[in-house]
Amino acid sequence: MAKTVTNNQLLGEIGETAVRLRFLTIGFQFDGRSRLEAGVDGIAEVMDNGKPLARMIAVQVKATESSRYASEDDKGFSYLLRAEDLAYWRGSNLPIIIVLYRRSDETYFWKAVSLDIEGDGRKLQFDKTRDILDQNAVDRLAVLTVPKAGFGYYVPPLGGGEEALVNILPVVLPPEVFVASTSLDARKAISVLLNRDEPARFDWAINGGTFWSFTDPRESNCRHVVDIDQVEAIDTAEIAFHEDVEELNNFAFLLRKTLDHQVRADLAWNKDRKLYYFRALAENTPRAFAYEALKKRASTEVVNVALNKADKASVDFVRHHAFLPRFERLFDQWYLVINPTYFFTTNGFMPHSYPAALLAGKKRLDNSASLRGQVVMWHRFLSRSDREQGGLFGAGSTKPRLSFGEPPAVALATRVPEDVWASQKPVPESGGEQERLFG
Structure with a gap:
């Protein structure tokens, strides 16, 4: 056969x-x-x-x-x-x-x-x-x-390279830190300040009976929580570049509390997710932020209202631009690490009960260009010159204590492949501590 x-x-x-x-x-x-x-x-x-x-x-x-x-x-x-x-x-x-x-x-x-x-x-x-x-x-x-x-x-x-933007902002530190002794812990000090008629400020930290702030406590209602005759101004470098890891963790926390005070009119802090997000100006109302981008003036809707597809009069959720902050010292320079993300509410104010799926869906749409744009937007927001006018801080404030330089750029031999960005599963954001808290 x-x-x-x-x-x-x-x-x-x-x-x-x-x-x-x-x-x-x-x-x-x-x-x-x-x-x-x-x-x-x-x-x-x-x-x-x-x-x-x-x-x-x-x-x-x-x-x-x-x-x-x-x-x-x-x-x-x-x-x-x-x-x-x-x-x-x-x-x-x-x-x-x-x-x-x-x-x-x-x-x-x-x-x-x-x-x-x-x-x-x-x-x-x-x-x-x-x-x-x-x-x-x-x-x-x-x-x-x-x-x-x-x-x-x-x-x-792939052939052909590109310039990558690193998501870190150099921090320009104030020259002095004010140190004073206190008999209160942080919780009791907050209670004292809130019970006063004067505007309270919380850009300070207390650790082991010592009060630390970039602002002179004698010039605000913080004078009620420190020993006035013990206030001293010291060189910031003495603690910013200390060799002890515990001291550096404490300094990072002071930086974060100072940033809290600078952005509090525009950004809210979510304690559970450890992130800042843009505040809504009114219920179910979008909000835009205009700024100078790398090549032209841009505007971003930093609070976005998503309507129900079936019922256009009903709001599904509100998405807020957000970032997870982390202060890090690299050699002789402090940086603010910006990790862009999103925060979801039901109406601009009430946190959404099931944000994980919404976040995952939005992250899948982000590519390298959009993340680069978000880093630039956050830099422009944090370094806005109009903050120097004192409009952001309320009574008793003068100017921002922290300022930020441009994010550094790195020349890459090859461009970032967009398909790889899109194919990666979103990495869960840690809910753990980012800086060690003062006692």
Whole structure:
């Protein structure tokens, strides 16, 4: 009996050859396996402008002649993995992707097996726009090879660099810190100040019977919580650049309390999430902030009212621009680290009961350009010259005690790949302490 090659065998060979050519076209190497393969048809290697990086991806090819995929429409379709393939892949030390090749329309779709799996763990959902195996998939494929443990690194195979903005603002410190003895702890001092008729200020800290502030307590109602004859002005550098870690933590907290006072008219502090967010001016009312961006004047809606899609008269939620602050000393310079985020309320004032899904949805839309814009916006807000007029502080205030320099820029050899920004899952924001609090 003469030997025959089945149509399925031919289609399998055609599919593997077509996928190999597609990987070579986008700049990857692709080596096929032997006939003994049990669920991996080939190994793709990431290359940077023709330079192999020893970053491997295991590839399984599934070819079809012309059949429609399950639940296929104009936007996407689903694909059910074989249980035996999935069991085999789970032991892999390489990232696994499946590539679907359809000969009739020469389409190539791909998906990482460990991502976007629904139901019993075998169903993959494909997006016909996002999951095409072409040049636009290069960065998403390469990021699969970043080690899951440790810090990892990734060199995207792209030419052309860009200037990256670091999300830290240099802090210009006041020259003096006022120190005084006190018999009160912080809680009792707050009670004393609130019970006075004079405007209270809280840009100070108390630790171990010592009061610290960049403002002279004798010139405000803080004189009621300190020993007036013990007030002394010392050089800020003596504590700002102390060698003791505890002293540095305490100084970082004093910086944060000083910032609290400077921004309190425009920003609210959320104790649970440890962040500042723009205050709403009225219930269910948007608010904009105009500023000079890097190249032109810009305006951002820092309080955004989201209406219900079905009932335009009803408000779903209110989104506030926010940031998590952290003061850090690097060598002989203090910086304010700006981590842009969002805060959600029901009407501009009442915190939203379920903000996590709203935050995750918004974060998925952010790319490098929008995050860069947010860092610039926060710098412009924190360094506004009109604060010098005293309009932000109320009675008893003169000028801001902290000022901020421009965020530093770093020249990158390659640009930030937007697909990688979009593919990363949002990192949960820590609810822990950022600075050690005074007692």
